[in-house]
Amino acid sequence: MITRFYRFLFLCxxxxxxxxxxxxxxxxxxxxxxxxxxxxxxxEWEGFGLLSEDIDKVISNNLRNTGEFAPIDPANxxxxxxxxxxxxxxxxxxxxxxxxxxxxxxxxENSQLIQVQYEFFDVLREERLFGEVITGNxxxxxxxxxxxxxxxxxxxxGVRGAFSTKILxxxxxxxxxxxYRLEMSDTDGGRPRILWEGEEPIMSPSWSPDGSQxxxxxxxxxxxxxxxxxxxxxxxxxxxxxxxxxxxxVFSPDGNRLAMVSSKDGxxxxxxxxxxxxxxxxxxxHFAIDTEPSWTPDGNSLIFTSERSxxxxxxxxxxxxxxxxxxxxxxxxNARARMLSDGNNMIIVHRFDNNDDFHISVLNxxxxxxxxLTETALDESPSIAPNASMVIYASKSGNRGILNAVSIDGRVxxxxxxxxxxxxxxxxxxxxx
Amino acid sequence: xxxxxxxxxxxxxxxxxxxxxxxxxxxxxGDSGMDDMDNGSMSSGNNTGGGNASGVGDNMGxxxxxxxxxxxxxxxxxxxxxxxxRSDLSAEARQALVYHANRLMxxxxxxYRLEGHADERGTREYNxxxxxxxxxxxxxxLQVQGVSSNQLEVISYGEEQPVDPGTSEAxxxxxxxxxIH
Numbered sequence: 149m150i151t152r153f154y155r156f157l158f159l160c161x162x163x164x165x166x167x168x169x170x171x172x173x174x175x176x177x178x179x180x181x182x183x184x185x186x187x188x189x190x191x192e193w194e195g196f197g198l199l200s201e202d203i204d205k206v207i208s209n210n211l212r213n214t215g216e217f218a219p220i221d222p223a224n225x226x227x228x229x230x231x232x233x234x235x236x237x238x239x240x241x242x243x244x245x246x247x248x249x250x251x252x253x254x255x256x257e258n259s260q261l262i263q264v265q266y267e268f269f270d271v272l273r274e275e276r277l278f279g280e281v282i283t284g285n286x287x288x289x290x291x292x293x294x295x296x297x298x299x300x301x302x303x304x305x306g307v308r309g310a311f312s313t314k315i316l317x318x319x320x321x322x323x324x325x326x327x328y329r330l331e332m333s334d335t336d337g338g339r340p341r342i343l344w345e346g347e348e349p350i351m352s353p354s355w356s357p358d359g360s361q362x363x364x365x366x367x368x369x370x371x372x373x374x375x376x377x378x379x380x381x382x383x384x385x386x387x388x389x390x391x392x393x394x395x396x397x398v399f400s401p402d403g404n405r406l407a408m409v410s411s412k413d414g415x416x417x418x419x420x421x422x423x424x425x426x427x428x429x430x431x432x433x434h435f436a437i438d439t440e441p442s443w444t445p446d447g448n449s450l451i452f453t454s455e456r457s458x459x460x461x462x463x464x465x466x467x468x469x470x471x472x473x474x475x476x477x478x479x480x481x482n483a484r485a486r487m488l489s490d491g492n493n494m495i496i497v498h499r500f501d502n503n504d505d506f507h508i509s510v511l512n513x514x515x516x517x518x519x520x521l522t523e524t525a526l527d528e529s530p531s532i533a534p535n536a537s538m539v540i541y542a543s544k545s546g547n548r549g550i551l552n553a554v555s556i557d558g559r560v561x562x563x564x565x566x567x568x569x570x571x572x573x574x575x576x577x578x579x580x581x
Numbered sequence: 582x583x584x585x586x587x588x589x590x591x592x593x594x595x596x597x598x599x600x601x602x603x604x605x606x607x608x609x610x611g612d613s614g615m616d617d618m619d620n621g622s623m624s625s626g627n628n629t630g631g632g633n634a635s636g637v638g639d640n641m642g643x644x645x646x647x648x649x650x651x652x653x654x655x656x657x658x659x660x661x662x663x664x665x666x667r668s669d670l671s672a673e674a675r676q677a678l679v680y681h682a683n684r685l686m687x688x689x690x691x692x693y694r695l696e697g698h699a700d701e702r703g704t705r706e707y708n709x710x711x712x713x714x715x716x717x718x719x720x721x722x723l724q725v726q727g728v729s730s731n732q733l734e735v736i737s738y739g740e741e742q743p744v745d746p747g748t749s750e751a752x753x754x755x756x757x758x759x760x761i762h
């Protein structure tokens with residue numbers, strides 16, 4: 149009976165091939181020295197049958213994976229309350245837990261909707277901090293878990309949680325019929341979904357600022373061209389049809405323009421495309437390689453990689469005055485810069501002099517200092533979480549491409565290995581609500 | 582310095598051969614239709630291509646067996662390698678490309694797709710640009726020899742299609758390449 153049920157599930161999955169089967173699984177490798185002890189009590193399920201997700205496990209893993217929290221093992225809990233009346237703070241003080249999350253799940257009597265009730269407590273002050281009832285359907289259990297995680301994270305750390313966001317990444321597995329895939333998953337690797345797949349390489353995925361659209365490079369026409377795709381409708385359009393390289397698309401902060409690279413006029417330069425008119429305007433004009441544009445937070449300038457001084461370095465161009473300025477001077481390879489929202493710190497791929505390794509680093513523009521965040525040899529494609537807490541990036545483990553993440557203060561690290569093939573070019577979404 | 586002198590001598594020798602080969606093809610107008618067809622049908626099958634081309638030239642060009650072998654080997658060379666972060670052509674590459682140029686000039690219907698690649702070190706977008714520059718280096722060299730630009734197409738795959746997934750210097754060297762297709 150059970151096997152038949154699983155076979156049925158399997159068939160269903162076959163009918164909906166947009167769900168990827170090889171998901172990434174998060175593994176925390178380094179946390180902060182004194183993580184906040186927190187108790188996430190298993191949520192009671194008051195309905196029949198099994199739920200597809202353990203909300204409390206998702207929440208507890210989310211918090212643990214930030215490296216900032218140390219969730220208490222449910223096996224060690226003296227009691228397992230599900231609402232305020234059942235909470236005895238001394239039990240939690242005894243376990244050394246600073247915070248407590250309890251809840252229960254029930255099925256709405258008149259519909260198939262699920263109700264999740266939760267409450268969050270400060271154990272030391274013996275105070276209920278907040279709580280609510282969230283209604284949704286069963287397929288949204290993970291979304292609800294992420295939302296609760298966001299609120300708990302923000303309450304304790306003062307930083308908005310990014311658990312409800314998504315990551316885009318490219319996978320390559322030459323044993324598949326379509327070796328190249330663009331996939332999207334939760335930030336813990338859960339619920340992977342294929343957005344595009346093909347026989348030719350896919351590169352440089354990026355998000356529109358409202359999270360509704362993505363732009364990326366596909367070689368399906370025989371050369372690199374830029375495509376735009378609506379995530380929910382799947383509607384897809386080829387934006388460029390020039391000869392040469394067309395690549396590195398990045399949406400402007402207002403979402404109306406796309407910074408990009410084209411070598412249609414001979415060698416790679418930075419261009420802007422107006423997404424309403426599709427008109428393309430040249431921004432840089434230099435015989436050296438200019439590539440990897442991205443926006444300053446105010447949208448007035450682009451930063452980009454250029455090898456006009458012989459080695460790749462970061463430059464900035466003001467879009468109004470066209471004034472160009474070099475920003476990096478230390479190291480023989482500085483590339484693919486992404487500016488933090490403070491406008492003063494940039495995440496770059498950096499190689500210092502007399503060294504072979506490429507590391508994700510933070511450049512402070514005011515002081516001119518570079519802080520190296522990673523230690524593996526081939527680190528690239530850094531993408532910043534919308535709450536500026538973590539940077540996700542691609543690296544290599546043996547001969548395989550994997551994803552890693554590191555906090556911007558360097559204290560927390562986790563990995564997102566895939567079971568098979570190569571994973572690369574992660575792009576962290578903006579906040580999606 | 583010595584290398585340079587040797588290289589110049591080599592180039593003189595190569596150009597002499599090219600002239601000889603050109604001579605043979607212009608002398609051979611009667612067969613050129615067939616020649617075009619043969620080459621047009623196998624734009625990427627270079628070993629056989631070299632064989633056919635030499636079949637025509639052998640009688641007319643007065644090439645020695647050694648010269649024929651050199652030309653066939655040059656035409657069989659369809660992958661060219663580069664140093665890290667560089668796009669300059671080696672002397673051997675230039676020598677082989679002269680034969681390729683000659684073949685392209687003899688067969689105006691023949692087209693080359695020059696696919697540039699990079700090793701995985703450095704960022705992907707920068708490597709895409711580097712792959713293009715390498716393919717353009719070959720394109721330019723062929724054009725200088727007299728090949729028409731509409732016979733050449735440059736594509737870059739950057740580091741997206743390595744032939745060797747390894748992380749050794751030898752693997753990287755194999756991946757820094759331009760392939761003629």
